[in-house]
Amino acid sequence: QVQLVESGGGLVQAGGSLRLSCAASGRIFSTHAVGWFRQAPGKEREFAAGIIGGGVTRYADSVKGRFTISRDNAKNMVYLQMDILKPEDTALYYCAARPRTFISANARDYDYWGQGTQVTVSS
Secondary structure (H helix, E strand, C coil): CCEEEEECCEEEECCCCEEEEEEEECCCHHHCEEEEEEECCCCCCEEEEEECCCCCEEECCCCCCCEEEEEECCCCEEEEEECCCCHHHCEEEEEEEECCCCCCCCHHHCCEECCCEEEEEEC
């Protein structure tokens, strides 16, 4: 069982930066793929970025070059550094984990979810 808790969301102006954190419990967390998903009002949940234990990453085209995902397995933490934020990045951001070494962009492939943290980007 893995429990996830996100933090770091907030209100920022367009062009600004935020760093989201995902704290995980569970001693086998290092073997899980972790993804950041986001959901805007009235829209489906979408994949933003993912990472596996060895550090391999994957990004959605919409965030590539602006977001950076990283993890610290010793601390059971995953981070999402978000730079050059745009109003369209406004959403509830979720951390999710799955006991696989493949990063899926499909939310249904993830077994564990956090409660989400709100990111609002003003124009």
